[in-house]
Amino acid sequence: MQNKGEKMTEEKKDWHVTLSYTKKHDDTYLISDVTKDQAKWIAENQNANPKYDCICIKENESDIEDEETTIKEVKFGEDEKGEYGFFAVEPTKKEVI
Numbered sequence: 001m002q003n004k005g006e007k008m009t010e011e012k013k014d015w016h017v018t019l020s021y022t023k024k025h026d027d028t029y030l031i032s033d034v035t036k037d038q039a040k041w042i043a044e045n046q047n048a049n050p051k052y053d054c055i056c057i058k059e060n061e062s063d064i065e066d067e068e069t070t071i072k073e074v075k076f077g078e079d080e081k082g083e084y085g086f087f088a089v090e091p092t093k094k095e096v097i
Contacts, residue, residue: 017043
């Protein structure tokens with residue numbers, strides 16, 4: 001139960017964060033054990049900082065202009081073929097904007 005005046009804390013999860021640019025340039029990072037807001041901030045500002053568990057898992061390079069960010073919650077597990085990896089978690093109805 002939350003006390004009066006106490007800030008509610010968001011649950012820490014794992015995230016795939018993709019930064020997309022006007023000129024084709026996409027970077028996808030696996031960022032572990034942080035909140036959604038922290039994952040976005042780390043991908044955009046601190047992706048090379050060894051302080052964070054942030055791994056670039058996909059990169060397409062070219063010139064950079066404008067930036068757009070896509071973020072998906074992921075969980076490690078096994079797929080129907082018996083292969084292990086990080087898989088996207090479907091958002092609940094309250095999370096869909």
